[in-house]
Amino acid sequence: MAVAPNPTTPLDGARWSASCESSGRDGDEARAGLEFAASDGRIGGSAKEQLLEELVYGEWDEADEEEDEDWEPGSTLELRVRWFCVNCTMPNVEESTHCKLCSEHRYSGILNQGHLAPAFTQAGTEELAKDVKALKRLSVRRTAIGYDDRMLLHAEFQMKSNPHPERPDRLRSILAGFTAAGLYPGGCILIPAREITRVELETVHTHEHVEVVEATSSLESSYFTSDTYANGHSALAARLAAGVCADLASAILSGQVDNGFALVRPPGHHAEGATVMGFCLHNNACIAAKASQAAGAKKVLIVDWDVHHGNGTQEIFEHDPSVLYISLHRHEGGLFYPGSGAAHEVGSGPGEGFSINIPWPCSGIGDNDYIVAFQHIVLPIAKQFAPDITIVSAGFDAARGDPLGGCQVTPAGFAQMTQLLSTVSGGKLLVVLEGGYNLRSISASATAVLRVLCGEAPESLDDEELLPSEAGWATVLEVYAVQSRYWSALCLPAFMKFTSQHINGHLKASKRPKREKHPRVVARPIWWTWGRKRLVYKHWFGTRL
Template identity: 60%
Template sequence: MGSETIKTGRLANGETQKSVHKEKRGLSSNGMNGKHENLGSNRAGTSSSGEGYDLMMNTGDVDGNLDGDIEPVFKKARQGDLTFQDIHDNGDFFDEDEEDDSDWEPVQKHVELIKWFCVNCTMVNLGDGAVCDLCGEHKDSGILRLGYFASPSSQDAGCSEVEFEMKGKNKEMHSQLSASNSSTAIGFDERMLLHSEVQMKSHPHPERSDRLRAIAASLATAGLFPGRCYPISAREITREELQMVHSLEHIQDVELTSHIFSSYFTPDTYANEHSACAARLAAGLCADLASTIFSGRVKNGFAMVRPPGHHAGVREAMGFCLHNNAAVAALAAQAAGAKKVLIVDWDVHHGNGTQEIFDQNKSVLYISLHRHEGGKFYPGTGSANEVGRNGAEGSCVNIPWSRGGVGDNDYIFAFQNLVLPIATEFAPDFTIISAGFDAARGDPLGCCDVTPAGYSRMTDMLYTLTGGKLLVILEGGYNLRSISSSATSVIKVLLGEGPGSELGNIAPSRAGLQTVLEVMKIQMNFWPSLGSSYAKLQSQWGAYCNTRKQIKKRQRTEPPIWWKWGRKRLLYHILVRRLHVKSKGKPSLHSS
């Protein structure tokens, strides 16, 4: 069996060899083109035998059957004398019969990077995950439909049990309360949603229309607005009213944007063709709310407006702000009869525009609690030493936090020991809160830790100052869940609901306490009521402030603990004994 197989193989090879020779004889009369084609087919036919190369180079058959112009090339090839010039001159003979590859391109693998922006905090997320890496919000959550009542970690699935439950509660509330006898007014107009950045940069602008949509959705789901709150009609502020706050040049600059498709006052303060109208509506709503509240037609109000305003100064727009809504409202309240107006600004950024407008006006007291960090936090103004000028010293009270992460305890401690004592001594007729919610927990810009309960508590503490005549104006806040839940908590206090849990002993952070004491030391020169409180706080909390410094000093003087078990153990015991003798008789750092 094995031998037969071998013979058959030889016979096949022999036949193949003959056919190749016959084809090569025929090539000589067809010219070089025919040779090229048939040689290619021969190679293809013999490759299956594994011996095609030997057959083609069989000199016994090739020498007598090729044209004269090809024979020298084969001879050189046999002798190993073939040059590049020979290959070039006989290119058609040596070229392989392959398809034309002139249009060949390398295969490019397009790796598509999935990128999406969180609807809640605007931060960029990479990959096909469904939950934001920063805030945990589902990319298809229902926060714009249900507000903060929507589940943060699941996709919006239409009407939910929460929605049905809230609708049932709302019907009960509507049967007990009508809008006509509501004590709280809400200022809102959908045209303010048209103010937007035309072309997105690296990610969506944090000051976006979804901020108002999320608050409106939360209030609607909770049955507060529409429902328990009274809506006031919107109007655009007049140029004459704006000129009481801003320069004519500034007003004209803002108006000019209505004729421009897209423009910027600063790299982060945008405008489109609707922005000027939105800014006039926001200022007009704040002015009308202030006069309506002071006249007694409603008890208090919430201005759900944008663009925000507290960075807008006399001559410039900045920090997302075009017109200063709080300043317009303060002057509107005074035009309605208020003699003294208090503005408390708890936005995480200092309201440099509001301070500039009123720092020479003794009839308006401006108190701001904000991150400062030695001027490194935007906008860099608002140090404790900025107190007002030209006879109005003490009209500005800045409480500048020295770090991020400030929470409820520090804010409420500052309210108890600074804001309320100074405000009580000032005795205002009307109170305005510049309510930025960017110090709220989860805000991507503020990076602080104030909760909705903290905001409701601060609102409640200010509520009784002027007999409930209180206007809350929306400023910043860029986490939709944080801003909507915080705004809802504040409005519930305006409606008469308590802030929740009672205040216990508020223990501030060490940094927060140091800030409060620093501000008290400066402001007691203008507000005498702070004198006794300052002395009491120093005696009560002085050791607490200095504990960290003493611990650091002690750590520097004590020898390293590992000396105790090494070659320096004798030196360690000597130094420790000396330190013990020196500190003998001194009070312990941990004594009560």
């Protein structure tokens, strides 16, 4: 008996793929399996909704079906789960016009206008949203963008029960957001894409790994793992993505451009030296790091803010002290995909101390937690390391609204992190797209990051005091204790100052305004003036009545 996964619950990559496998059906069969008929006269509206909920989000009980075999309604109304939200991929019933999970309109214009498209109205019913101020702006920095339409050819050949979250529309929505914001193509330099060579790939991956990926070119459809697909164009898309990242890194190191944004897919940070996994074929950030070193960089910093730990990047550079890897990710004690990235994982051999993991213990982590971790862990260590270039594995699945991440980082939060990293390595900064599966969230977040790369000041955060959550604070303290053995920037005085600031901040936030004390009003017992207590009355209240 197949169970339809509940799309209102955020799923990580592993559970998402497991839900697809459990159905054991292709897209048409899955939709057909959700068909049902309800009597117009015998079942009321609320009962219909309840039945629909059970069929779409719950289990189908075959025993109930047998009991109803002798029931013949006079008329039937057929409802199907027929459309999937373009923004978050949630299945919705035919009669609805807005997504149940994210409220995006069924015919949203997000692929044409990105995050600037109206969320609740049909495309074409509103004027084209444009950032007029941005259209008149000239970038104060030489910012390059790497992109190629052929990366859109990498797509799941046959849909399972739901559209795959790592889909071509991710790039379309981001590019539409760049265009509507006036940042692309006029505000940036477009770097032409090229296919990476096998020699360059094998500086990061094994020969066997490269051969396995290339072999998919002759197959219409294939799967490396239950959630990592390929079609006949996937190897080409992966070569283009890696080539874009390598060329952008070289251009930044040589001074041709100041910084860059690699708008690429398939993503890469889960791909290990010999393993394809987690939607990732080749490790783009690692290839960019190797290209940077070939262009003259002696030390490379990789900061990974994707909500999932970059197990591939850590594994590839685990023994290499010339590459410092810092990852901020949801971990939950190893229960969140891919399970690696605990604070005590610090690298090994010559690379011990050059892997820094900031593992969030729960969902709901937001801007303040990330910024505090940047201020007290990431930046002090990064500046002590003094890299020649900084590469960001920029997954936007920690963004608010992402169906897999479950965190609360806003576009302003990503912009602030970008601004902080631009103070490292002389501003030589390469942002490489990784995950992110809510189209509106990734379009807004990527655009906010690109604005900072182009020289705009980031939007200020709502909470000026930047008080982290208790879970975020505990994580920063844990990492501080582990990494202070390797980095003198995390010295005891700085640690005590941070702890004092946090405690004072929370004490200040917890204070409540004191109620104004009013003098106690005591009713004057006038009758005392008539008897023996008149002297007491005179002493307490005076002679006036």
